[in-house]
Amino acid sequence: AQSVAQPEDQVNVAEGNPLTVKCTYSVSGNPYLFWYVQYPNRGLQFLLKYITGDNLVKGSYGFEAEFNKSQTSFHLKKPSALVSDSALYFCAVRGTTDSWGKLQFGAGTQVVVTP
Amino acid sequence: DAGITQSPRHKVTETGTPVTLRCHQTENHRYMYWYRQDPGHGLRLIHYSYGVKDTDKGEVSDGYSVSRSKTEDFLLTLESATSSQTSVYFCAISEVISYEQYFGPGTRLTVT
Numbered sequence: 001a002q003s004v005a006q007p008e009d010q011v012n013v014a015e016g017n018p019l020t021v022k023c024t025y026s027v028s029g030n031p032y033l034f035w036y037v038q039y040p041n042r043g044l045q046f047l048l049k050y051i052t053g054d055n056l057v058k059g060s061y062g063f064e065a066e067f068n069k070s071q072t073s074f075h076l077k078k079p080s081a082l083v084s085d086s087a088l089y090f091c092a093v094r095g096t097t098d099s100w101g102k103l104q105f106g107a108g109t110q111v112v113v114t115p
Numbered sequence: 116d117a118g119i120t121q122s123p124r125h126k127v128t129e130t131g132t133p134v135t136l137r138c139h140q141t142e143n144h145r146y147m148y149w150y151r152q153d154p155g156h157g158l159r160l161i162h163y164s165y166g167v168k169d170t171d172k173g174e175v176s177d178g179y180s181v182s183r184s185k186t187e188d189f190l191l192t193l194e195s196a197t198s199s200q201t202s203v204y205f206c207a208i209s210e211v212i213s214y215e216q217y218f219g220p221g222t223r224l225t226v227t
Contacts, residue, residue: 004157034215043119043205043218044158090157102173103216105157 002027004093006106013113019081021109023074027095033074034092034103035065044090050074061085081113118142119219121206127225134193136222138206140186146209147189148216149173149181151202158205164189196226 003026013019025031032051036044048059055067065076074091091106118141128134138147146165150158150173160173162181170181178200180192193200203223207216 036218041221043220044207046215046217049215102160102163105159107155107157 002093002095002102002104004091004104004106006089006091006109008109009107010110010112013081013111015083015113015115016080019076019078019085019111019113021076021089021091021111023076023091023106024072025074025091025093025104026072027093027104029095031072031074032094033065033067035059035063035074035076036090036092037061038088038090038108040087047076047089081111083113083115086111086113119206119208119217121204121219121222123222124220125223127227128196129227130197131195134196134224136191136204136206136224138189138191138219140189140206140208142208142210142217143186144208144210144217145186146211146216147183148207148209149179149189149191150205150207151175151200152205152221153202161191161204193224196224198226200224201226 005024034049035047038044047063048057050057050067058064063078088108090108092103094103120139122137148163149161152158159175161179164170164183182190203221205221206219209216
């Protein structure tokens with residue numbers, strides 16, 4: 001069975017400081033990993049994905065994520081946070097032995113960036 | 116929101132009444148999904164479709180049914196709404212099984 005853990009319900013960071021949102025996963029086979037962001041009263045927006053290849057993945061709005069197979073983690077990072085990055089962030093995973101494109105989502109991490 | 120619309124955007128209904136939510140896409144993507152979002156649970160898959168008239172259950176399918184008669188439309192029906200189905204419902208689409216999914220704007224459903 002697939003599972004995703006986002007250990008922090010909320011992350012607080014000052015504007016200009018580095019931002020990290022943690023995600024760990026469990027899947028059968030190799031993982032396909034995704035990050036999404038949700039602004040208030042909006043749908044989820046795709047940020048980035050890891051399928052294969054380079055462990056450091058770059059995505060939209062200056063975000064990047066690092067895949068670590070030994071630690072089964074896929075943490076989202078941004079070198080310098082903006083107030084506009086305040087939102088709800090979701091990590092999602094599916095395994096390659098899954099016969100269908102079912103994504104397992106984490107519970108979400110609220111990011112609050114203060115001026 | 117990538118060529119995906121959901122209707123209605125907000126609905127209040129009474130316990131026991133049937134409700135149908137509509138998802139419409141203009142991307143011609145093969146795969147469509149219905150999720151519900153509840154605090155502390157992230158998104159949970161209700162039903163999905165892998166083609167016209169081809170659908171299957173997700174992890175929280177009890178009390179819900181779906182239909183897909185055209186590539187662009189995916190309907191979610193609550194046969195007899197209950198208060199536990201108060202939630203925000205999202206439709207999503209994807210072109211390829213392993214690729215990212217794109218989400219609609221959501222429907223906020225309240226069952227009183």
